[in-house]
Amino acid sequence: MSTQGEILWVDDEIDSLKSQIMFLTNKGYIVTPLSNGYDALELLKEKIVDVVLLDESMPGLTGLETLGKIKEMLPQLPVVMITKNEAENIMEEALGSQITDYLIKPVNPNQVLLSLKKIMDGKRLVSEKTTVAYQQDFRNLFMALNDNPNHEEWKELYKRLVYWELEIGKSDSSEMMEVLQTQKAEANSEFFKYISKNYAGWIKDNNKTGPLFSHKLFETKIAPHIKAGQPTFMIVVDNLRYDHWKAFQSIITESFRITEEDLYYSILPTATQYCRNAIFAGMMPIDIEKHFPLEWKNDDEDGGKNLYEEFFFANQLKHLKMDKLKWQYVKITNNDDAKLLEDNIHNYLTNDLTVVVYNFVDMLSHARTEMEVLKELAGDEISYRSLVTSWFEHSPLHRALRKIAEKNIQVFMTTDHGSTKVKTPSKCVGDRQTTANLRYKHGRNLQFESRDVLAFKDPKLAGLPTPNVSSTFIFAKEDVFLCYPNNYNHYVNYYRNTFQHGGVSIEEMVIPIIRMESK
Template sequence: MAANGKSVLWVDDEAELLEPHRMFLRDKGFFVESATNAEDGAELLRRRGFDLVLLDEQMPGMRGLDAFREFREIAPNLDIVMVTKSEEDTTLMEALGADVGAYLVKPVTPRQVYAVVARLLEGARIHHQALARRFVERFRALQAESFRDLDWRGWIDRFTELTQWDLDLVAACETGLTETLRGLYPDMRREFATFIRREYPRWLRDLGGGRPPLSVDVVHEFLLPIIDRDRQALFVVIDCLRLDQWRSIEPSLTALFEIETTHYFSILPTATPYSRNALFSGLFPCEIAARFPDWWGEREDETLNAHERDLLGAQLAELGKQVPVRYEKISSAQEADDLERRLGSFFAADGIGACVFNFIDLLTHGRSESAILYEVARDETALRELTEQWFRRSAAFSLLREAARRGVKVLITSDHGSIHCQTPATVFAKRDATPNLRYKFGEDLRAENPDYALSFSNEDLLKLPRRGLGANTLLATGDTFFVYPTKLREYQSRYRGSFLHGGVTPEECILPIALLTPR
């Protein structure tokens, strides 16, 4: 057996002529066995496992493609390379349609055969080794580069880079290197909170100055240019979608769309009543409360997001666009099924079709209450995998496929992200304090450890509705969640390990926004 443990079965009636090729593979460390017909090849497969089969397409007896199907029945996950003398397109298309691993046309050199075999059997290992080497080299530089010197563009670049490394290392099963990478996250989050404490009030004081796109800019900067050029556009908001979750579902869309992804910052707090209303209205919360007082009350629940269609229409009118708006909010399986039944009519008229999908937000909230959900979404990696599984079977994906089929451009984004919380942060508050776990409003609020929260005593700095004298705002930093001294153990057992939002971390604040152009 070869040192690398990889074995190859070569099925070809010209076995003697191919001995130099087999010797070349053996010299490269592969175990190679041969058969001169498909029947003998099938028998060898039944007796022992092989990692790859090189299969001649034109042999006496059973055709290569028929043999391919039989071999796949014996070993469903087997890599099979079709080798043929035929250069006809029909043969090639048949082979590709049968999902062969690769296709070689004779005559072939030993090195050509080796290149295909190595790619299929060793490609992943070689790629993972190269990835690990690149990461180790880059990690040394990342350790030396300070987060403190970053401006908002630098924060986007750094966070997107770390997110991609996380995705790549997890995909390569590099557990140790993934943990090494995540060792940078606590410092990243601390410095990000310091950055936001310093810069966010300045951004809001000088909206025309050097600042990033915020929630209030999404429609004007990203959606309006689409509707200026086209008669129809689809605007999709997936509530609570983090950047890493977007990166995990993006490959499902690349066959349908050309994708241009950029990023924006959520307003604070990074919670649905604030960030998503700002997104649809183009207004900060204090402006919504002043302009539409009947739509903004003291209760901070889903009722504050009951007027998103009207807010979007009002924003478009203020921007000089009298555009028809169709709006759907999908929060249940029944609503998703209903939307899928109406896809044709949804795209029947010109204008903007706006859809909000609440699954991920419902998942992160429900995870704190359900032991089953907690188990299947135990950490960031599991949450990404669950997001992928949902998306591929979701009404959101069906909607996007229909948009691609009809040639409708799509703007897809999130309203805020979430953070995997592990650290309880004790806060002291009066009875009027709001109950949220990552942000609080109330009189005389303070955190026992000031490093665990940003405190603002003036709502005007954050453009939030005023709550009266003595009221202040606490926003959680890092992976903390707020607990009261009297309920410390209860909150720890219930919420430790939860995915929460409303605070100040890159995961909650830095969001993807992607233009999808049908291919």
């Protein structure tokens, strides 16, 4: 029989437990019996065990004292406390010391077995259950992908793919994750075809038949819920993907109740200066340039590209007849700004609307490209998600929200675009004015692999300004990144497997808008 695991059982009446130990031995466990805490601590210095069964009421070194010392030595070692005493304070102290489970004497052998299985097989059992459930849904997802989904159905498909990505990520099944990633790649291939076929038509009919886009986000999803006298926060976290949101949602729901979770579509290019300006102006970039030629900056022009968001937003509020609201715009680009927001958050409660632009996640993705240490820390989707979640949990933004969670407020959390991990290089040639972005480019006389991009030789068809008479915009598909032939291999190796944005993928274009209220 294969070994099920190594158990250390510590009880001052260990001789009376021979039948239970024999039962576990017959089930394939190796059990080391000891009668006191001192011997247990000595043994744990020398021997690796999977679980400790620990009697709470032992003479000399008590169970709780032994537990404390075990956790000092081996903080991750699972300990099951066995006690005669159900007194609340005993259990509270034990739970506070991070026991994994507890059993009340007299213990039944099957009870012990169940606890061990829960601890040692839990992850495997969850993994098996997740694998079976995903296998059952795999065919449904495959059929949905091949059934010409519309823009609403694409949102639901993406939600399901993210759900399985997070579930399989928890279960640690690398084989299933590989299958899912293949299915996600197929989804992105179909999504690119869908966007290529429909995008120009949606822009032409002013979005009457298409999805909700960036420039209609505030008017459609946020403005109807704003009331004078009730503080509302609109938080735009740059480059926040839907799977990032789902990963830290449980942290938010400790303080807030989610009243609506939806997805909307970023305009192209999925880059901050286009999407975020569109959100704040309530206009497509071509119309922003037309109405505000001095404030709009094209890629090849000098100056900051997102310096006029507050100005654009004031104009949108006026257009929506909401300019009587008391509102404020706050931009967070560094830790000092973030600390100021946290320290002064109560002052914003006198506003009807406070808009917060938070730039951290975008900086993280750029830093990950530039810094080797972050490439190691966020080497794949799971670790990148984990890094974003860890940032949010310990961020001044989270602390600021917690400070005001007791008040009667509503919060909208959204983003301007997502990002995707790029793997496939594609050669692109342009003149000196051609933009440097890896997922989209515009310029004169662009030469490119047409199968790798969505191209607009007339930018107006994509709702975009025309920087030069013969400007062409191209948007990379799926996991493609655009490289110049000069020094080609160096750039391919440098940028491959980095997270980029600007092109056409579900992760970049289909992004979250969340409405929540304090509990």
